[in-house]
Each structure stands twice: as C-alpha cells, then as structure tokens.
Amino acid sequence: MRIVVHDHSGHPFQAALSRELARRGHDLLHIHNAAFVTGKGQVDRLPDDPPTFHAEPMSLGRTFPKYSPVSRARHEYEYAGRLFRRVQDFRPDVVLSSNTPLIAQHRLWSACARAGLPRVFWVQDFYSVAISQVLSRRLGRAGRAAGAVLRALEARTIRNSDVVVVISEDFQPTLTSWRVPPDRVHVIENWAPVEELTPRPRDNSWARAHALVDKRVALYAGTLGLKHDPGLLVELANAVADEDDIRVVVVSEGPGRQWLAERRGDLPNLLLFDYQPYEALPDVLATADVLVALLEPDAGRFSVPSKILSNLCAGRPQIVAVPAENLAARTIARSGGGVVVDPRDRRAFVETTRDLLADPERRRRLGGNARRFSEERFSLGAVTDRFEAVMRDAVERHYGTAG
Numbered sequence: 001m002r003i004v005v006h007d008h009s010g011h012p013f014q015a016a017l018s019r020e021l022a023r024r025g026h027d028l029l030h031i032h033n034a035a036f037v038t039g040k041g042q043v044d045r046l047p048d049d050p051p052t053f054h055a056e057p058m059s060l061g062r063t064f065p066k067y068s069p070v071s072r073a074r075h076e077y078e079y080a081g082r083l084f085r086r087v088q089d090f091r092p093d094v095v096l097s098s099n100t101p102l103i104a105q106h107r108l109w110s111a112c113a114r115a116g117l118p119r120v121f122w123v124q125d126f127y128s129v130a131i132s133q134v135l136s137r138r139l140g141r142a143g144r145a146a147g148a149v150l151r152a153l154e155a156r157t158i159r160n161s162d163v164v165v166v167i168s169e170d171f172q173p174t175l176t177s178w179r180v181p182p183d184r185v186h187v188i189e190n191w192a193p194v195e196e197l198t199p200r201p202r203d204n205s206w207a208r209a210h211a212l213v214d215k216r217v218a219l220y221a222g223t224l225g226l227k228h229d230p231g232l233l234v235e236l237a238n239a240v241a242d243e244d245d246i247r248v249v250v251v252s253e254g255p256g257r258q259w260l261a262e263r264r265g266d267l268p269n270l271l272l273f274d275y276q277p278y279e280a281l282p283d284v285l286a287t288a289d290v291l292v293a294l295l296e297p298d299a300g301r302f303s304v305p306s307k308i309l310s311n312l313c314a315g316r317p318q319i320v321a322v323p324a325e326n327l328a329a330r331t332i333a334r335s336g337g338g339v340v341v342d343p344r345d346r347r348a349f350v351e352t353t354r355d356l357l358a359d360p361e362r363r364r365r366l367g368g369n370a371r372r373f374s375e376e377r378f379s380l381g382a383v384t385d386r387f388e389a390v391m392r393d394a395v396e397r398h399y400g401t402a403g
Helices: 012-023 069-090 102-114 127-139 141-159 169-177 205-209 231-239 255-263 278-286 307-314 327-335 346-357 360-377 380-398
Strands: 002-007 027-033 053-058 094-098 119-123 163-166 185-187 216-221 246-251 270-273 290-294 318-321 338-341
Touching: 002 012, 002 069, 012 027, 012 053, 012 380, 027 069, 053 069, 069 102, 094 102, 094 380, 102 119, 102 127, 102 141, 119 141, 119 380, 127 141, 163 169, 163 380, 169 185, 185 380, 205 278, 216 278, 216 346, 231 246, 231 255, 231 270, 231 346, 255 270, 278 307, 290 307, 290 346, 307 318, 307 327, 307 360, 318 327, 318 346, 327 338, 327 360, 338 346, 338 360, 346 360
Parallel strands: 002 027, 002 094, 027 053, 094 119, 119 163, 163 185, 216 246, 216 290, 246 270, 290 318, 318 338
Antiparallel strands: none
16 A cells, blocks of 8 residues: 555654554655654664655744644644645555644645545544643633534544544543544554664663763653643652752753753752654663653543653663553553552652662562563554554545445
8 A cells, every 4th residue: 555654743653663564565655743842753764764665754944833822723734734735745545644733633634535535543642632621721611612612623533534543442432422433443552662662781872971870860751741740850859859879860842841940940960851862762761760751630541651661662660650540550550660659649759769769679670571561562563463454444444345
C-alpha cells in the first residue's frame, strides 16, 4: 500500500512503526510538525532506511502557539490545509493520523473524506476532554459551553473515521457515548522502540558533560504541560537540598520548564535542560538513578504518558505520580519496574523518591524488571502486524468490501 502516517508531535515509536512498514514494502510518507516543540524521535531519513521510507517535516515557519487559543486555532487550520495538499500529492491508499490537535485533525479528516481517502484515527488522547476541564475552571459556565462544542467536534471527527485505534480499553466508554461503532475500534497499547533505547552505563558522555557521574539523579524528561504538576519537582529539590550528592534534573521546554526556572530560586540542585537530540536520549535516561513521570489527577483515564515506556526501555526504576486508574499505573505494576504514588500526595512522592535514591539494590532490581518487561512486550514486529491489519480493515470498510 501507499500509506501516509502523520504524527503531529514527531514521537519515537510512531517513526519506528513507519520505518518497519516501509521495510515490509509499503511506500510510506511519514510527516510531523517540525514547529511543534517537544522531544522528537528519529523523524529524519537515515542512510540505511529503505527506499520506500519518505520522511518530511511540515512547518508554517513559526513556532506552534500551543497556549494562545486564537493564534493556535488559526495555526491549526492553516497547517491542516498545507498538510492535506501534501497528502493529496502523495496519492495514498490510506491515511493514519496521530497526536493531531483537534481543529487540524477535523479539517484534515474532512478534506480526506471529500477526496475519498480511507482514514485511520490513532487516538492518543481526547483533546476536547482535557481542554473542557481547563475552560471550565477558568471560565465557568461559558467554559463548559465551549467545552461541549469541542467535545461534539471531536466526536464527529472520530465518527468520520473508517477505523479508530485507541491506546487503552479505558477509552471505550467515551467512544460508546459518542456513538462510535465498537466494531470499528481497535485497542493497541503504546510501546517504545526497545531496539533504539538500549540501557547505557551510568558513566556516559552526557553524564560527564554535566558533572552528574558522581551524583544521585532523579530525572524528568518530557513535556511539562497542563496535565503535569512541576511543583512536585520543586518540592523534591527542596526536600533534598541538604544532600550535596543529589540532583533533580529536568529535560523539557515550554511553560512548565519556564515555571520551574522562575521558582528554582536558591536551588542549585535543580538542573534544567532543553530537549536533547534523540540520539542522546539513551545516555540522558541512563544518567538517572530514578526516572520520574507525572500526570495530574483530572487527566484521569484519557491521557497515558508515553514517557514511562521509554523509561522502561532504559532499565531504570521509576517514580510515577499518576492516578491509580490510569493505564500508566497498571503498566508500572505489571512491569515491576517502579513505584506508583498518588499525584495529590506530595509528601509520598518526595519520601518515595528519597527512599529509592537511598537504596541501590532496590534500584537495580526494579531497573532490571523494567528492561525485561520492555523486551518481552514491545515487539515492533507484532505491533506492525496489527497496524497492517488495521489499515487493511480501513480500506475494506471504506470501499464496502469488509466481511
């Protein structure tokens, strides 16, 4: 098949899937938004990539205005128009879209429908649910009304898909309430590219460059947005300020990172870094004695931080401050590779992290469990088999040949 995979964020495991599809002979165009600031995967073409793999950045020439509602809506609308023109030029048999903001996704999907292109919506998050929560808190009744409009738009966009992929069974009740036929829904949990994110020595080039080899490090790497509480990291840095050999390291950009920079005060043990190149990520994660993942309580069932999966590959223990009902909490429990704490219990987060930093034997045991779990569960071949079946399903449904 000729396939377009659009991953707006440019994350690692979507790029790995595209490469594997291309290795299997599919002619594949992988597109990401180059102006969207986040930790990127290997989204550029490599010398040993198959000739059927085409990687292209898409950009409007300016940074994606994530937190400015009017500018963001305008940016999404314009981006989707440019994206669809490239999709149309490629003449795909099927289009798969992931991590795409709501307005851009809706416009892209409407254009694809008019052009008669089969569509697979890979749902990583319900954007309208998260946005509605923020608007309700900020604007009260007006915010709730706006949220209802956004939920209706997202529901209609998902129903306008030939096939839907969700990352957790927890998404099913919402899809049912949005009248999405269950036979069009496939559940495929996220994974991480275990072959790319291999465990590295604690003493590595990144750790040496930042004088962290002889320190105990609690490290957070990834987005710090509306669904995360950076205050937990400040609390931890304050709690260990008297322990000279401990550093709290944050690798991120955006408002959450800026919030930390403004509040770090006299905390020299809180170190802030920009996103690092993907090829440096294994060394970055290996620098940690403990890796940290965060998710706000009201993110609930509709957001699963994929960073925990990369962390598992790194073979380091994790402290995961997420709601107990979230798939991330269940994944950590299944893996035996970390500890889950209630994100509302700051004392538990701090004490659990300190205890783990003080217990090297437990860290080794949890880290070993994490790597074994990733090797056993993150099979790119098996995942690719499922996505090939999903795309065949989409094409068959679109042309009325399913069953």
